[in-house]
Amino acid sequence: MEFLQHIADSFNYWIFIILMMIGLYAMVAKNNLVKKLIGMSIFQTAIILFYVSIGYKENATIPILSHALIHEVHHEEAGHYKEAVQEAHHDEGNAAEAAHAAAEYAAEKAGKYLEHSDHAILDINPDDYVNPLVHVLMLTAIVVGVATLGVGLAITQKLYGEFGTVEESEIIEAIKFEK
Amino acid sequence: MTEQAPALILLIPFLTSILVAMIGIAYRGICWYLALISLAGSVCASFTTLIRVLDEGVIRYHMGGWAPPFGIEFRVDALNALVSIAVSVVAFITLVYSKERVETESPNKVSQYYTLFLLLITGLLGIVLTGDAFNLYVLLEVSALTSYALIAMGPKRATLAAFKYLIMGTIGASFYLLGVGYLYIKTGSLNMFDIQEQIVANDLQQSPTILVAFILITVGLWIKMAFFPLHAWLPNSYAFAPTTSSSIMGPLVTKVMIYVMVRMVLTVFGPVYTFEVLNWNEIVVWLSVIAILASSIGALAQTDLRKMLTFLIIAEVGYMVGGTWLANEAGMTGTIYHIISDAFMTLCVFLFAGIIFAKTNRRDINAVDGMFKKMPMTMIGFIVGAFSLIGIPPTAGFFSKWYLIQGGIESGNWEYVVALLISSLINAVLFFRIIEIAFFGRKPVEGHDHHHGDLHSKICEAPASQLISLWGTAAILLLIGLYNKDIAGIIQDFLLQFNLATGG
Amino acid sequence: MTDTIISFTPVLAALVSLIAVIPIALLRKKPNLREIATFAAGIVKFLLVLSMLPAILSGSKIEYTLWQILPNMAIEFRVDSMGMLFGLVASSLWIITSLYSIGYMRGLKEHSQTRFFSFFAVSLSATIGVAFSANLFTLYLFYEMLSLATYPLVTHHQDKEARTGGRTYLTYLLTTSIGFVLPALIFVYLKTGSSMDFVPGGFLEGHIGAEAALLLLLLFTFGFAKAGIMPFHSWLPGAMVAPTPVSALLHAVAVVKVGVFCILRVYSGVFGIDFLCDLNLGTIITWIAAFTIVVSSLVALSQDNLKRRLAFSTIGQLSYIVLGMALLTPKGVSGGIMHIAMHAFGKITLFFCAGAIFEATGRKYISQMVGIGKQMPITMAAFFIGSLSVIGIPLAGGFWSKFYLLLGTVEDGQWTMLVVLLTSSLLNAAYFFPISFRAFFCKPEDSQFENKVDEAHPCAVIALATTALITAILFVYPEPFFSLAEAAAAKFTNP
Structure with missing residues (x-):
């Protein structure tokens, strides 16, 4: 029972591990090069899921401040924001504290901005939002994954042009025959 | 300008690669000069x-002005600075060598070739310089993707090798990415130096x-x-590319990957964690012993010149993995010194293999038959590398072996000493097998009454660009050897901060 | 008494033949000029070495640090009595050998003569480098350089036999030097943390225990396989496929003596005679050397190929030197060091003769040489003098070194070794005298020569006559080798 509970608690990890193993199996064991590439995609997707799931918090929402006001903070204030970040870092606080401080500072500034524009003051709490960093990272990783897949497919196409097949065993056979 | 030097190291080739890609379509001749x-x-x-690093200590360069974490x-200390010099110099020499070869091959x-070449160098230099674990993954893939393409440019067998490399390379990089994810869960940071601080500060070693x-x-x-x-x-990827x-x-x-391993051991996890908390030293050193012996014996079995050299690369990787896990200052100095010297040694013999292939269009070792007579200068360069x-x-x-x-x-x-x-x-x-073939020809001449003398040997050296690059590498090998006191001094100063074991 | 002179001369003496490679290679189309370049280098080298002799005899040392390569470790040169003795022998014999080579190589119309002379010059550089090394590292550097530079000379004929010989040569020398000497070297460096400078009393004492010392001693003794101590000797007979000038200078003098010289240096400069005495390690080495002496003499008896017989004789004689050193007594050590010089002149004469015979008649086997004394009287007379020296009979320089070796055994009360030395001398006589005897005194019907054979090329004859003459003169006047050996032995045993 305890074991099941354990699995249920961390089901996201189990799912990503299962997906990863499926992908790995396909990459290593499949004979068809395209299937290998599909396996590779599954493998990479599993890692992306893993990353996204670790950024998730209970009852949190996507990290977009309402009215997307954060983007409109004046340049001057953006400068202050950076300073605050640097300060936080120099104060030997760890990164989590620094992040927290920065977020609070940003929220304060955004709030002030809202005040100026005669809007209601928003209560911005970092706990309400999922970690945005992992999403940014995964955007990059997805791009990398797509690029890898593209190169892989291009190479497969070249192999098909040269050997007339995408079965690995047949290609090896052909190479041996050429010798 | 010197303020921006750390970024310039990789920005210059990166921007040039884009330029080459655009201009190169219309003006092919200009690519090489731009590169x-x-x-x-x-x-x-x-x-x-x-x-600058030697003068001022560690340089912290913030990309785009954004402060870590x-x-x-880019946090540049003596280690990255040395390795980045090795990478850029090797790239420069290879480029000089490439001029005629690319046009014929x-x-x-x-x-396209020069674009990929410059992107590969950008990726490798980025890996060396970056202080961000995730950024390193991206650059890892940049260099990997370009290598797949560079290999796949070769003949038929290279294409299949490139595909296999792609699969293995992706698995490797994905493992790395996954590992970084786990680190991020615990430390909330991707900055290598910050991760180390977090591990220590939050007592995460267990x-x-x-x-x-x-x-x-x-x-x-x-x-x-x-x-x-x-x-x-x-072996197949490098032998048929x-x-x-x-x-x-x-x-x-491979050498840049060794650098990443050293960086992970020293900076990210810290030598205390790697060598004392985990203490897998004996196992890893034994693994490296097996690696060294198995791949050296593998090299003996090869008849293809470049394939033999690839097995030597694998043996040298064993040297350095083992050297790292010796867990003392001399071993680490040797590993870092070997990253640099092995880059040039491997370059030297690969350039030679390339020159021989260009001359004879043959891959096997016997292609060097009688080369001492035909290309004495090339052979001298090769002998230094050998x-x-x-x-x-x-x-x-x-x-490097000394350390x-x-x-x-x-x-x-x-066991490690014996394996080395x-x-x-x-x-x-x-190498003496090759030198013997080059010196005397493949078939032993019976009797010694053939008087073909010095006068009849026809010299046909490699083109100047290839010869210059080979000799340049050979000269650098001697220089690194003669100035090893200074290079090792820089490395040892760098290692002081890690309190590695010293003495007997 | 022991002032130190800083001078560039030893470096120059080592380098001069290396530099000479350039003119030799450039003048490859003009053989006469090329040979002049070789001679000029040889004479300059000899004069440079000779110019340092007075200072050394007066008890000074000459030093020069060329390059600081590791912390505490440099490529450094130092000339002392023992180095001087070896340097003199090698550089003087190079001139004579060059003369001989010209005769031999032209007489046989050998191919690739430029390559031959170039690598010969490089080998001599390495030899002098070893002689003048100030520390273990520099010694190792030149030792390796010599192995590699002599490889093309050994395989000069480029036929199957030469390649097999060359492979054996490299396999033995590199396996032992990389497998044994290099780890020993690093071990010494680690244990002492010192510059590994040779000090007359050694520097290992107090740094390592008895077992480690024994291990190191064996690693060094067998590691310097150029000394031909059994069981690492088979490269030497294999290397006899080389042209005779190579066998003569390199495999009777330079290469093999470099091996012995290295062993002597390590015993005296790294371990120190006292340290070896305290641990009683000398005895082990004397037994190893004695074994090699007796076995190689017996093997030499059974060889019909003249050069192979000489090679096995060399293996035995080299162990004499090691034995003398391992006796660890003043007389024994000086006898050993002196034997470097005495054996060199004697053995090179013998090799010159073997080469001259081959050049003139094309014969390699002793059984084909019956009656040759009547055909080539000068050569065979020189052969006789050379063999006297190697056996150690008066009227040749070899007598003195053997006499001192015998004194050394008596001094130490090592009666077994005395017997070994005497037995070996008898065996030497047994394998040398029949050759001379049958060459001169055979019945006319037994003679293997039906037609008249002339002496070899005049250059070769002059060379072998000169070395024979020097061998004889060394009996009457064994200076400066005698004083140098005495001085070296005195310094080693009483640091």
Whole structure:
């Protein structure tokens, strides 16, 4: 029972591990090069899921401040924001504290901005939002994954042009025959 | 300008690669010159950076002005500065060598070739310089994707090898990425130096998550550096790629991965965690012993010149993995010194293999038949590289072995010392076999009454650009050997901060 | 008494033949000029070495640090009595050998003569480098350089036999030097943390225990396989496929003596005679050397190929030197050091004769040489003098070194070794005298020569006559080798 509970608690990890193993199996064991590439995609997707799931918090929402006001903070204030970040870092606080401080500072500034524009003051709490960093990272990783897949497919196409097949065993056979 | 030097090292080749891609379609002839200028700039910037590091200490360069731990930081210390010099100089020499070869090997893809070449160098230099663990993954993939393409430019067999490399490379990089994810869970940071601080500050050394991260990252890197028995992708890829491609990847890719491993051990996890908390030293050193012996014996079995050299690369990887896990200052000095010297040694022999292939269009060892008469200058350059790989003083290879053996004796890993010596002897056998064929010809001449004398030997040397690059590498090998006191001094000063074991 | 002079001369003496490679290679189309370049280098080298002799005899040392290569470790040169003795022998014999080579190589119309002379010059550089090394590292550097530079000379004929010989040569020399000497070297460096400078009393004492010392001693003794101590001797007979000038200078003098010289240096400069005495390690080495002496003499008896017989004789004689050193007594050590010089002149004469016979008649086997004394009287007379010296009979220089070796055994009360030396001398006589005897005194019907044979090329004859003459003169006047050996032995045993 305890074991099941354990699995249920961390089901996201189990799912990503299962997906990863499926992908790995396909990459290593499949004979068809395209299937290998599909396996590779599954493998990479599993890692992306893993990353996204670790950024998730209970009852949190996507990290977009309402009215997307954060983007409109004046340049001057953006400068202050950076300073605050640097300060936080120099104060030997760890990164989590620094992040927290920065977020609070940003929220304060955004709030002030809202005040100026005669809007209601928003209560911005970092706990309400999922970690945005992992999403940014995964955007990059997805791009990398797509690029890898593209190169892989291009190479497969070249192999098909040269050997007339995408079965690995047949290609090896052909190479041996050429010798 | 010197303020921006760390960024310039890789920005110059990066921007030039885009330029080459655009201009090169219309003006093919200009590509090589553009690339040459950009790499010369890169070399200068690397040297400037090293001088600055030696003067001022660690340089912290914030990409785009964003401070860590949010922004991407280039933190350049003596280790990256040295390795970046090695990478940019090797790239420069290979580029000089490539001029004629690219035009004959892939005449329709000159601009594409140089674009990929520069991107590969950008990726490798980025890996060396970045202080951000995730950024490193991206650059890892940048260099990997370009290498797949550079290999696939070769003949039929290279294409399949490139595909296999792609699969293995992706697995390796993904393992690394996964490991970084685990680190991020626990430390909330991606900055390498910050991660280390977090591990220490939050007392995470016993955490199983960190252990998983360590295993994933190490295994991922071992795949990428072709540490035996995870090496299967390497021999065919490098042996069948175009000669210019293998001349740049053979020396650099594995060595840069070793650098990442050293960086992970020293900076991210810290030597205390790696060598004392985990204490897998004995196991890893034994693994490296097996790697060294197995791949040296593998090299003996090869008849294809470049394939033989690829097995030597794998053996050298074993040297360095073992040297790292000797867990003392001498071993680590040897490993870092060997990253630099091995890059040039491998370059030297790969350039030679390329020149022979260009001359004879043959891959096997017997292609060097009688080359001493035909290309004496080329052979002299090759002999320096061969002696360095065997470990004959005063070439660079002798001194890296010197430090590594010293480390092995200090930590009491005699099996490692023996493996190094056996591998040196096997290298001696391998290279003297080649030298013998080159010197005397393949078939022994019966009797000694043939008087073909000195007068009749017809000299037909390699083209000047190839000869210059070979001789340049040979000269650098001797220089690294002769100035090893200074280089090792820089490395030892750098290692002081890690409190590694010293003395016997 | 022991002032130190800083001078560039030893470096120059080592380098001069290396530099000479350039003119030799450039003048490859003009053989006469090329040979002049060789001679000029040889004479300059000899004069440079000779110019340092007075200072050394007066008890000074000459030093020069060329390059600081590792912390505490440099490529450094130092000339002392023992180095001087070896340097003199090698550089003087190079001139004579060059003369001989010209005769031999032209007489046989050998191919690739430029390569031959170039690598010969490089080998001599390495030899002088070893002689003048100030520390273990520099010694190792030149030792390796010599192995590699002599390889093309050994395989000069480029036929199957030469390649097999060359392979054996490299396998033995590199395996032992990389497998044994290099780890020993690093071990010494680690244990002492010192510059590994040779000090007359050694520097290992107090740094390592008895077992480690024994291990190191064996690693060094067998590691310097150029000394031909059994069981690492078979490269030497294999290397006899080389042209005779190579066998003569390199495999009777330079290469093999470099091996012995290295062993002597390590015993005296690294371990120190006292340290070896305290641990009683000399005895082990004397037994190893004695074994090699007796076995190689017996093997030499059974060889019909003249050069192979000489090679086995060399293996035995080299162990004399090691034995003398291992006796660890003043007389024994000085006898050993002196034997470097005495054996060199004697053995090179013998090799010259073997080469001259081959050149003139094409014969390699002793059984084919019956009656040759009547055909080539000068050569065979020189052969006789050379063999006297090697056996150690008066009227040749070899007598003195053997006399001192015998004194050394008596001094130490090592009666077994005395017997070994005397037995070996008898065996030497047994394998040398029949050759001379049958060459001169055979019945006319037994003679293997039906037609008249002339002496070899005049250059070769002059060379072998000169060395024979020097061998004889060394009996009457064994200076400066005698004083140098005495001085070296005195310094080693009483640091």
